[in-house]
Each structure stands twice: as structure tokens, then as C-alpha cells.
Amino acid sequence: MTDYPFLMELWAARGAILNGLGLTVAVSLLAIVLGSILGLFVGIGLTYGGGMVRFALRCYTELIRGTPVFVLILACFYILPVTGIQTTAFQAGLIGLLLFCGSHVGEIVRGALQAIPRGQSEAGKAIGLSFSQNFVYVLMPQALRQILPTWVNAATEIVKASTLLSVIGVTELLLATQQVISRTFIGMPFYLFAGAIYFAINFAIEQLGRYAERKVSLP
Amino acid sequence: MTAPSFLSPRLRMALTIAAALGSLVATSVGATAQETKSKLDAVLARGTLIVGTGSTNPPWHFKGANDELQGFDIDIARIVAKGLFDDAGKVQFVQQSSDARIPNLTTDKVDMTCQFMTVTASRAQQVAFTIPYYREGVGLLLPIKGKYKNYADLKAAGDAITVAVLQNVYAEEMVHAALPQAKVDQYDSVDLMYQAVNSGRAEAAATDQSSINWLIVQTPGRYVSAGYSWDPQTYACAVKRGDQEWLNFVNTALHEAMTGVEFDTYAASFKKWFGVELAPPATGFPVEFK
Numbered sequence: 001m002t003d004y005p006f007l008m009e010l011w012a013a014r015g016a017i018l019n020g021l022g023l024t025v026a027v028s029l030l031a032i033v034l035g036s037i038l039g040l041f042v043g044i045g046l047t048y049g050g051g052m053v054r055f056a057l058r059c060y061t062e063l064i065r066g067t068p069v070f071v072l073i074l075a076c077f078y079i080l081p082v083t084g085i086q087t088t089a090f091q092a093g094l095i096g097l098l099l100f101c102g103s104h105v106g107e108i109v110r111g112a113l114q115a116i117p118r119g120q121s122e123a124g125k126a127i128g129l130s131f132s133q134n135f136v137y138v139l140m141p142q143a144l145r146q147i148l149p150t151w152v153n154a155a156t157e158i159v160k161a162s163t164l165l166s167v168i169g170v171t172e173l174l175l176a177t178q179q180v181i182s183r184t185f186i187g188m189p190f191y192l193f194a195g196a197i198y199f200a201i202n203f204a205i206e207q208l209g210r211y212a213e214r215k216v217s218l219p
Numbered sequence: 220m221t222a223p224s225f226l227s228p229r230l231r232m233a234l235t236i237a238a239a240l241g242s243l244v245a246t247s248v249g250a251t252a253q254e255t256k257s258k259l260d261a262v263l264a265r266g267t268l269i270v271g272t273g274s275t276n277p278p279w280h281f282k283g284a285n286d287e288l289q290g291f292d293i294d295i296a297r298i299v300a301k302g303l304f305d306d307a308g309k310v311q312f313v314q315q316s317s318d319a320r321i322p323n324l325t326t327d328k329v330d331m332t333c334q335f336m337t338v339t340a341s342r343a344q345q346v347a348f349t350i351p352y353y354r355e356g357v358g359l360l361l362p363i364k365g366k367y368k369n370y371a372d373l374k375a376a377g378d379a380i381t382v383a384v385l386q387n388v389y390a391e392e393m394v395h396a397a398l399p400q401a402k403v404d405q406y407d408s409v410d411l412m413y414q415a416v417n418s419g420r421a422e423a424a425a426t427d428q429s430s431i432n433w434l435i436v437q438t439p440g441r442y443v444s445a446g447y448s449w450d451p452q453t454y455a456c457a458v459k460r461g462d463q464e465w466l467n468f469v470n471t472a473l474h475e476a477m478t479g480v481e482f483d484t485y486a487a488s489f490k491k492w493f494g495v496e497l498a499p500p501a502t503g504f505p506v507e508f509k
Contacts, residue, residue, distance in 0.1 A: 016286040078326050089313070169314035175274070179282040182275035185410035 006189040013180040020176025021197060027094055027172065028159045028201075034094075035101025035158070036151070042102055043109020044135075057106065064103035069161045072096045077168045093165035097158055104154045112146035113139060145216055152209030156202040163198075173197060257464035262330055268303055268310045270296040271329035273317060278433035278492035279335045288312050291429075292333040294488035295352050295456065295473070298481055299331070302472035321345050324459045331458045331469060335429075338453040346457040349469045352477065356448035357393060358428035362416055363443050370447035373398055373423060383412045383421035394425050397449050416442075432493040478506055 010017075045057045064072065073096035080087050080095070087095070116139055124134035166175035177194040181187050262268055272280045272292050280290040293312070300310040313329050320332045324346050335355070338348050359370060359382070367373050373380055378400040384390045386405040394403045404421055406412040413434070415421040424431075428448045435442050456473070458466050476485040478500045486497045500506050 012284050016282060019286070078322060078328075081328065082326060167316050168319070169274075169316075171274070171314065175314075178275050182281050183277055183283070185408075185413065187408050187410055 005184075006186050009180065009184045009186055010190075010193065013184075016176050016180060017173070020171055020173040023090070023171060023176075024159070024162050024173040025201070027090065027097065027165065027170070028155075028162050030094055031097035031101050031158050031162070032155045035098040036105050038098065038102035039105020040109055042106030043113060046106060046110040047113045048131075061103040061106050064099055065107070069096065069100045070164050070167070072100055073164050073168060089165070089168045089170045093162075093168060093170050097161060097165075100161065101154060101158050104157070105151060108147055108150045108154065109143065112143035115146055116142050141216075145213075145218075148209060148213050148216065152206055155205050155209075159198065159201050159205070258330060258458070258462050259465045259468050262303060262465075266304065266309060268296070268300045269313060269328075269330045270299075270310055271313045271315045271320060271323045271332040272296065272334045274314045276335065278429060278436075280333075288314075291353070291488060291492045292335060294484075294492075295476075296331075296333045298476045298484055299456075299469055299472045301481070301484075302468075302475075320457070324457060327459065330465075331456050333456040335454050336457055338455050342457075345460070347460045347462075347466050348455040348457050349466065350473050351453045351455045352473055353429070353454040355452040355454055356428045357397070357425055357450045358431045358448040359397070359445035360413075360416060360424040360426065360431045360434065361422070361443050361445055363441055365422065367422055367445075368443075370397075370445040373401070373445060376401075376422070378402060380422040381420070383415040383424040385409065385412055385426060393450060397425070397447065429493060432495065436492070436494040 042057050042061065045053050046061070049057065073093055076087070076096040076099075077089060077092040080092060120138055120142065121134055124138040129138065162172055163174040165172050166178070169175075171179070173194055177190050181190050184190075272288070274280060274282055274288060276290075278290050280288060280292040283289045296310050296312070297307040301307040303309070313323065315323050315329075315332075315334070317334065320334050320336055321342065323329050324332055331349075332346075335353075336342075336348075337355070338351065342348070359373065361367060361369075361373075367376060367380065374397075380398070381402040381404055382394045382398060383404050383406055384394055386407055387393070390405050391403045394401060404415060406415060409426070409430070412421075412424050412426065416424045423445065428444070431442070431444050435444065456469060458469060472481075475481050482499060486499070489495060489497050
């Protein structure tokens with residue numbers, strides 16, 4: 001051992017930690033993108049859907065938002081296989097995260113759409129726009145400005161929730177770090193290092209969000 | 220004593236609920252499909268053995284510097300794979316936390332679990348244990364250059380010594396079972412506990428005998444074991460209940476690793492992880508009936 005055992009071990013474990021980081025980024029990115037697409041449709045359904053659609057979507061969002069993500073991930077891991085859907089731990093975790101993301105984004109979209117004054121869509125109708133034209137050109141651009149800040153918040157939540165995948169055996173950044181700690185017995189520095197990486201990821205997401213907000217803000 | 224896993228109580232409850240829901244669905248779905256074949260046939264047909272194990276507890280199951288799973292549990296799983304396919308490499312490891320050992324068996328995520336699992340009668344109601352492949356106990360780690368050389372020295376020292384131990388509700392009780400008068404200092408993590416011994420803050424550390432042996436293997440010439448261990452616990456692999464043929468097969472593979480044709484593989488692994496040379500089993504009259 002030299003004077004800097006942590007730096008030595010960090011260098012020795014760079015492959016394992018980079019693999020973990022890669023998995024964390026991959027699963028978070030996929031969950032955010034797919035979950036946001038799902039959430040967009042959920043939000044539209046909650047706002048404009050008929051009674052049955054609204055009831056079904058309400059059940060989905062209430063159920064998911066009312067249970068811990070942790071339980072959701074375990075449920076995807078243990079319950080999907082016995083219903084005949086065979087998944088890897090990564091897939092099960094991804095499904096859990098994207099369902100979580102979808103329910104939150106769904107509520108964000110619904111809130112943003114309902115916050116737009118009625119007169120806007122009425123004005124759209126009055127000049128002869130179809131529903132989809134009205135939605136794309138009148139409502140969505142206004143809703144987007146409302147959605148962005150809370151959506152960025154939801155995205156950072158997903159990155160943080162991805163640590164829970166370590167429990168079902170996905171070697172993401174946290175589990176990769178724990179594996180290195182168990183071998184080297186250097187606890188605190190490695191945990192701090194992992195924490196710094198999570199912070200860097202979320203800080204980057206927030207900066208990206210700010211940039212997007214400036215782009216879409218009205219002059 | 221298994222290592223305390225993080226999130227333990229919450230995790231255990233959630234896992235139990237998830238597994239219970241899972242098996243509920245399984246019974247309703249699988250009620251029509253009659254299972255006639257043993258897991259043994261299914262594993263042979265698949266061509267790989269799926270084994271549940273952990274990845275954060277040396278020397279049992281952990282990632283080496285090369286990021287590959289290794290350890291005594293891993294070697295035990297490979298012995299079973301060799302028995303199945305004549306190829307120790309045909310095994311796929313599913314990483315799981317300690318709390319997932321039983322749920323992952325009952326929901327068929329894995330064919331068997333080899334993860335320093337302590338045999339208890341209550342666990343045996345949920346899964347079927349194989350024959351044991353190791354007996355764990357608590358031992359005492361001493362610095363090689365220290366004042367006390369063995370267990371007798373420590374015991375004679377009475378309350379003049381301090382023993383470092385991993386934080387635990389039963390820590391005091393556990394140490395006092397062997398050293399009734401010793402002072403007990405509890406530490407948050409394994410590295411702090413070893414640090415206490417290195418710095419002389421404690422005269423000895425009480426921890427799993429296997430961890431002590433592994434530390435001595437890793438850093439030769441720095442520590443010795445006090446040569447006394449207590450609180451015995453049996454480690455065995457486990458399979459899902461209700462498949463005697465599969466259980467018999469795994470038992471046979473393990474049995475022959477400890478007494479028969481695969482003894483050299485087992486002994487080499489034992490030496491590698493615990494630094495202990497095993498005497499070959501006696502020939503002639505079967506060792507089991509002595």
C-alpha cells in the first residue's frame with residue numbers, strides 16, 4: 001500500500017465503477033425517456049379522456065404514486081415472472097422506474113394542461129383548428145413552460161431511485177461501489193465518491209433543464 | 220453471523236410481501252400445469268446452472284480486482300456445475316442481497332442459492348437445505364506482535380483487555396460468552412474494527428472465523444487467530460422445497476466434494492479462501508459412519 005490507498009484502489013476499480021456508472025446512466029435515461037412518453041399520454045388522457053379512460057389512468061397514477069418505488073421495483077422483479085413474463089433484473093428495474101416516472105409526468109402534464117385558461121382552446125376552436133392542431137400549436141407550447149421545471153425534478157428523482165436497483169442485483173453505480181468497498185474495506189471515501197458522481201449527474205440534468213427553460217421562455 | 224445487510228428490516232418485509240404475492244399468483248396460474256419433471260432435468264436441458272449469490276462479502280462471494288465474482292460460495296456452485304455438465308464454467312450467477320435468498324428460490328429465479336446461508340429450523344420450513352459445506356463460528360483476531368498470543372492469554376487478562384466488535388444488539392453478549400470480563404468496543408464497519416486492532420485501541424477483534432482467516436491469507440505476517448471459536452453456525456446451499464431428486468443431486472455433488480472424487484477441488488478452494496490445509500478423507504470404511 002502506498003500513502004494514498006483510496007486513489008490506488010479507485011484506479012484499480014475504475015473498470016467496475018465505470019461499468020456501474022454506465023448502467024446507472026443507461027437505466028435512468030431509458031426510464032426518463034420512456035416514462036416521459038408514457039406520462040405525456042397519461043396526462044392527455046387524464047385531461048381529455050372519457051370517464052372510463054380517466055378512471056383507469058387515475059387508478060394507475062394513484063397506485064404508483066401511493067406506493068414506494070422500492071416496493072414497485074420488487075413487485076416488477078418478483079411478480080412479473082410468475083405471470084409468465086420473464087425479465088432480467090435490469091428489465092424488471094427499468095419497468096419499475098418507467099412506471100414510476102410515467103405516473104409523475106402524467107400528473108405534471110395534467111396539471112399544466114388544466115392551468116391553461118379555457119379561453120385559449122376556445123379561441124383555437126373558433127378559428128377552426130382541429131383538436132390535434134389546437135393541442136400542438138396552442139396548448140402544448142404553453143403547457144411546456146409549466147412542465148419543464150417540475151419535469152427536471154422528476155428526472156433527478158429517477159436517477160436517485162435507480163440506486164434501488166442494487167437490491168435486485170443490478171450492478172449499478174451504488175452496488176459496484178459497495179462491491180469495491182467489501183473488497184478493499186475503504187468505506188467512506190468510496191461512498192463520498194459515489195455521492196459526488198450522483199450529484200454531478202443531477203447537476204448536469206438541472207443545468208440542461210435551465211437551458212431548455214431559457215430557450216422556451218417568452219421574450 | 221452473517222454480515223448485516225443494508226436496509227435490512229424494511230427490505231425483509233417488502234421482500235416477504237412481494238414473494239407472498241408472487242407465489243399466490245403462481246399457484247393460481249400454475250394450478251393447471253402439472254409439474255412432473257424434476258428441476259434436475261430442466262437444468263440439464265438448459266445447459267447452465269443458475270445460482271443465486273451475493274457480491275459484497277469476501278471471502279464468500281465478492282468481486283475481485285478483475286470485476287469477476289469469486290469466493291468460497293462461488294467455488295461450491297462451480298463444483299455442482301461440474302457435476303452436472305462436467306464443466307465448472309456452465310454456471311450463471313444471479314446477484315442477490317441476503318434478504319433475497321429465500322424469495323428468489325420460491326419464485327424460481329434461481330435453481331439454488333449458495334450465499335453463506337445459516338441453517339435454521341425456521342428457514343427449513345421455507346426452503347430445503349442441502350448438506351452443509353462449512354461451519355462458521357466467531358473467532359478472535361490478534362495482532363501478530365501483540366502482548367497476547369492466544370485465547371488462554373486473553374482469558375487470563377480478565378478486564379485488562381478491550382475487544383473490538385461489529386456493532387450489533389448481541390455484541391456484548393457474544394464477546395462475553397468467550398471472554399466474560401473483557402471490555403467491548405463496538406464499531407460501525409469492518410475497516411474501523413480492524414483499525415482499532417492495528418492502532419492498539421483494542422487487543423483483539425471478535426468476528427466471523429472465516430473473515431479472520433481471509434484477512435490472514437490476504438495480509439500474511441500481520442495477524443493471528445486466537446485459536447478458539449464459538450457460536451457455531453452451519454452453512455449450506457438451499458433449493459426450493461418439494462423436489463427431492465434435485466436436492467439429492469446437489470447433496471451428492473457436495474458430499475463427493477468433501478469426501479470423494481472432487482475432494483481436491485474442494486480442498487484447494489478451502490486453502491485459497493481460509494488458508495487451511497485439509498487432511499484427505501480416510502479410505503476404507505466410509506467416513507460418514509465413523
